[in-house]
Amino acid sequence: MPLDRTPPLNSLGFAKAPADTRVVVAMSGGVDSSVVAAMLAEEGYDVVGVTLQLYDHGAALAKKGACCAGIDIHDARRVAEDMGFPHYVLDYENVFKDAVIDEFADSYLGGATPVPCIRCNERVKFKDLLETAKDLDADCMATGHYIQRKMGENGAELHCAADANRDQSYFLFSTTKEQLDYLRFPLGHLPSKNDTRALAEKYGLSVADKPDSQDICFVPNGDYAAVIRKLRPEAANPGDIVDTDGNVLARHDGVINYTIGQRRGLGIGGLADPLYVVRLDADKAQVVVGPKSMLATRTVPLREINWLGDTPLMSKSEWPIAVKVRSTRPPIDAILRPISDTTAEVELLVPEEGVSPGQACVFYDPESSRIFGGGWIHKG
Structure with missing residues (x-):
């Protein structure tokens, strides 16, 4: 032999x-x-x-x-x-x-x-x-990067870092299978x-x-506003702070100075219940405010999905997964419903506050450290 x-x-x-x-x-x-x-x-x-x-x-x-x-x-x-x-x-x-x-x-x-x-x-x-x-x-x-690449039955897999406090999986969800073959962490x-x-x-x-x-x-x-003001001067145009019915409550000095979920610095006083930024409308130069309950989201539309599962995304109508909708939060239980190979809707089993277009929604295996990719949150 x-x-x-x-x-x-x-x-x-x-x-x-x-x-x-x-x-x-x-x-x-x-x-x-x-x-x-x-x-x-x-x-x-x-x-x-x-x-x-x-x-x-x-x-x-x-x-x-x-x-x-x-x-x-x-x-x-x-x-x-x-x-x-x-x-x-x-x-x-x-x-x-x-x-x-x-x-x-x-x-x-x-x-x-x-x-x-x-x-x-x-x-x-x-x-x-x-x-x-x-x-x-x-x-x-x-x-x-603090993330792990492990070999599975179907090739290289992406896994969370051993140190949960340093894990960078949220920022690396769009790593493709082809890239993962070549990368080492x-x-x-x-x-x-x-x-x-x-x-x-x-x-x-x-x-x-x-x-x-x-x-x-x-x-x-960390001064986002200063950078955007330099790149896009029109972003500093003043406008109105309005409620969800369009009533003008105050003035602002540029939508770039506000973020979804913001409560402080709105210049609106004398209210029984605090108001939060619930939407930014740059075209109308409006900051839209409402009660905290309006920040809670259950349905999250996604596009530009990068799928790292072993079988095609469209092979199931529903995937029970865990998701992160912002980098600083732990994964929460959800159901992923594919619409196409690159679009889907995620239902959060418990509504989450502060889910914002432009952020990522990253998919995790609820029973292991594996990452199944993710997508970009949009307005739907």
Whole structure:
């Protein structure tokens, strides 16, 4: 009987030595992606670090707290130098503006609450950067995201991170099956962020104590309104705050200064029951307010669905699942009713407040850590 001389799978799942396995690491300059690069370099992989310059380098140098600032490019380069692997900076400013920033501004003005980090993963990092990795003859691309890729009976599956507090599944729901075949997430199994920082200390990385980024990278200090005012000056046009019957209650200084569910800062006093922002109408420059009960949603229309199940979405009329309708909430029980391969309606078994067009609705297996994809909430 002949001996099986196939080499065992390495830690990235390839039947060859690490030295013969090229991996492109998407490096943001933060501790997470730096640890991934250092870990793989130490294991002997052929590592190539790539950092994306997503907007004006000079303007970014003075700003902290965001993932794509100029100082972060410097930090990524330094990690590569210290660990002895090549590092490239790619100018993706135009792509990022067209694919992420412009849509962010337009959807916000349309009364939606956009999630640009998902679009960035979908349209830039896991599309253009992934293609660049293939052009570099890499076997795979690794990132510092907290999510797990596990092999199932039907191929690669997407699973929540071991550390629920760090899980980034909400922001990665649009990862396709084809992309999942190529991607690796070496940090997803770690019990906590402390373990990541311990590894950074072990590798002697200069970013070991670097704070996590908090803001959207192109929104300094979380000031959405300032960014949109710069991109779309008409968004600051004043208008009326009205109730659901159209009665004018107050004036506002631009719909960009309001979000669905907002209660404070409306300038409406003397009411027995508080009012909340229930809708934004940018065309009429109106902020529509109503009682809290109007924020409760049971039916959620979805489009642009990315389905990661083992059987086609349309193979069932109903799917009992759990869903997240915003990144900060835990999954809740729901029923998914497909309309087409890319559209569906989700019924929340318990109504949820603050469900907003422009947000994502992410699908989870109620009985495991697996993610079945998700879709974008729209007005219906």
